[in-house]
Amino acid sequence: MSQENELPPTPQVSSATDSEDAWVSVIQKMDEAYADLVHYQVEVEEKNAELEENKVFFDSIQRSMSDVLIVCDQNGVIMRVNSALEVLVGKTEGQLVGENFTQLIEQRYLQKVNGFLKQIRVQPIRDCELELKGFEGSVPLSMNCSPRKNHRGRLVGMVLIGRPLGELQKAYKELNEAHAELKLAQERLVQSEKMASLGRLVAGVAHELNNPISFVYGNMHALQRYTDRLSQYFDAINEGQSREELKRMREQLRLEKLIKDLNSLVDGTMEGADRVKEIVNDLRQFSSTQESAKTHFDLSHVIRTALHWIIKESKRPIEVTEDIPEELQAFGHSGQIHQVVVNLIQNAVDAMEDSPVQKLSLKAWSDQGQAFFSVIDSGPGIPEENLSRLFDPFFTTKPVGQGTGLGLSISYGIVSEHGGKLEIRNLSSGGAAALLVLTNEEDEHA
Numbered sequence: 001m002s003q004e005n006e007l008p009p010t011p012q013v014s015s016a017t018d019s020e021d022a023w024v025s026v027i028q029k030m031d032e033a034y035a036d037l038v039h040y041q042v043e044v045e046e047k048n049a050e051l052e053e054n055k056v057f058f059d060s061i062q063r064s065m066s067d068v069l070i071v072c073d074q075n076g077v078i079m080r081v082n083s084a085l086e087v088l089v090g091k092t093e094g095q096l097v098g099e100n101f102t103q104l105i106e107q108r109y110l111q112k113v114n115g116f117l118k119q120i121r122v123q124p125i126r127d128c129e130l131e132l133k134g135f136e137g138s139v140p141l142s143m144n145c146s147p148r149k150n151h152r153g154r155l156v157g158m159v160l161i162g163r164p165l166g167e168l169q170k171a172y173k174e175l176n177e178a179h180a181e182l183k184l185a186q187e188r189l190v191q192s193e194k195m196a197s198l199g200r201l202v203a204g205v206a207h208e209l210n211n212p213i214s215f216v217y218g219n220m221h222a223l224q225r226y227t228d229r230l231s232q233y234f235d236a237i238n239e240g241q242s243r244e245e246l247k248r249m250r251e252q253l254r255l256e257k258l259i260k261d262l263n264s265l266v267d268g269t270m271e272g273a274d275r276v277k278e279i280v281n282d283l284r285q286f287s288s289t290q291e292s293a294k295t296h297f298d299l300s301h302v303i304r305t306a307l308h309w310i311i312k313e314s315k316r317p318i319e320v321t322e323d324i325p326e327e328l329q330a331f332g333h334s335g336q337i338h339q340v341v342v343n344l345i346q347n348a349v350d351a352m353e354d355s356p357v358q359k360l361s362l363k364a365w366s367d368q369g370q371a372f373f374s375v376i377d378s379g380p381g382i383p384e385e386n387l388s389r390l391f392d393p394f395f396t397t398k399p400v401g402q403g404t405g406l407g408l409s410i411s412y413g414i415v416s417e418h419g420g421k422l423e424i425r426n427l428s429s430g431g432a433a434a435l436l437v438l439t440n441e442e443d444e445h446a
C-alpha cells in the first residue's frame with residue numbers, strides 16, 4: 001500500500017509540461033498573428049496612401065477639366081460632379097449630389113434627356129446639343145453620355161460630359177450676322193453700280209428719246225393744221241356750197257396733197273411711237289431689279305442695244321467694227337448680262353479716250369453649245385501690274401467720280417453665277433481684249 005503510496009505523481013508532472021507547451025504554442029501563434037496584423041496594417045497603410053494619391057490625381061484632373069462632368073446612378077441621380085459644373089450652375093457638389101440630373105437641364109430639352117438612360121443601353125450618345133440651367137442663364141452644351149457599368153458588366157448608371165458651346169455658338173452667330181450684312185452690302189453695291197451705269201446712259205437715252213418724240217410732235221402739228229383745213233371743207237359741204245365752189249376750195253386748201261400726206265403722217269407717227277416703246281423696253285431690261293428665272297435670250301440683241309447707247313452717249317468719233325450674227329442664243333438673265341456687256345464696252349470706250357486712233361471691234365459667235373463675245377479696243381492696254389487686280393472690287397484707275405471700280409468685279413460675279421467665263425488681256429498689237437463666254441444651253445449652273 002505504502003509502496004503504492006510512494007509511486008511518483010508522474011501524470012501530474014507530465015500534464016504541467018503539456019500545458020506549458022500549449023501556452024508557448026498559443027503565444028507563438030499570437031506572435032505570428034500579430035506579425036501578420038502588423039504586416040497587413042503596413043499593407044493597408046500603403047494602399048491607403050496609394051488611394052489618397054490616386055484621389056488627389058483624379059481630383060486634379062477633374063478640376064482642370066473645362067468640360068462639365070456629371071456621374072449618375074441608374075435612376076439619373078447625381079453621384080459626382082466636377083468643379084466645371086459647380087462653377088457653371090453655381091452650386092457645390094454637396095448640394096447637387098442626390099438630385100436628379102434632369103433638374104440641371106432646361107425645360108425644352110427634358111424630353112431629349114429623359115431618353116438618355118434607355119438609349120445608352122444600345123449605344124453611347126454623342127454631340128447631343130442641349131442647354132443647362134446655368135448660374136447666369138442658359139448654357140448651351142454639346143453633351144456626350146456613356147453607360148457606367150460595374151465589374152460584372154451590369155449597367156449601374158451613366159456619365160455625362162458636356163462641352164460648353166457658348167463661345168463657339170456666339171462666334172458662329174456673329175459670323176452669320178457679318179455674312180448676312182456683307183451680302184446685303186454687296187447687293188446694295190451691285191444696285192448702286194447699276195444705277196451709276198444707268199446714270200451714264202441717261203443723257204444718251206434722253207437724246208435718243210428726243211428724236212422720235214419731236215418727230216411725233218411735228219407730225220401731230222401737221223395733222224392739227226390738216227384737221228382745220230378739212231373742217232373748213234366739210235363745213236362748206238354742210239352749207240350746201242356749189243360743186244364749183246367746193247372744187248375751188250379743194251384747190252385752195254390743197255386737199256389732194258393733204259390726203260396723200262395723211263398716210264405717211266400716221267405711219268411716221270406710229271414709227272416714232274414704236275421707237276419710244278423700244279427705248280423704254282431697252283431701259284426696262286437694264287434697270288429691272290427683280291430677275292425672273294433664267295431664260296434663253298438673244299445675246300446679239302443685248303450687244304447691239306448696249307453698243308448703241310454707249311456710242312450715242314460718248315459723242316466721240318469711234319470707229320466701230322461689228323461682227324455680230326443676226327441672232328445668238330445664250331442662257332441666263334438677259335438684264336444681268338446686259339450690265340456685263342455695257343461695262344465691257346464702256347471700259348473699252350473709256351480706255352480710248354486719249355487715243356489718237358479710236359477703234360472698237362465687237363465680235364460674237366457660237367461654238368459647241370457656248371456663246372462668245374469679244375470686245376477689242378485700240379486704247380493703251382492694261383499695265384502689267386494691274387492685270388491681276390482688274391476684278392478686285394473698287395479697283396479703278398479712273399478719276400474720282402468717274403468710276404466706282406466695281407464694274408468688272410460685279411461682272412465677274414454675274415458671269416461666274418451663270419457658269420460662264422470672263423477674261424481680259426492685253427493684245428500684242430496694243431489695246432485690250434475682253435472675252436465673255438456664256439453657255440447657250442440650260443445646264444447644271446442654270
Ligand SMILES: Nc1ncnc2c1ncn2[C@@H]1O[C@H](COP(=O)(O)OP(=O)(O)OP(=O)(O)O)[C@@H](O)[C@H]1O
Binds near residue numbers: 396433
Ligand atoms: N479695256 C480696258 N483697257 C484698259 N484698262 C481697262 C480696260 N478695262 C478695264 N480696265 C481697267 O480696269 C479698271 C477696273 O474696271 P472696272 O470696270 O471694274 O471699273 P471702272 O470702269 O474703273 O469703274 P466703273 O465700271 O464702276 O465705272 C479700270 O479702271 C481700268 O483701269
Ligand SMILES: [Mg+2]
Binds near residue numbers: 343346347403408
Ligand atoms: Mg467699268
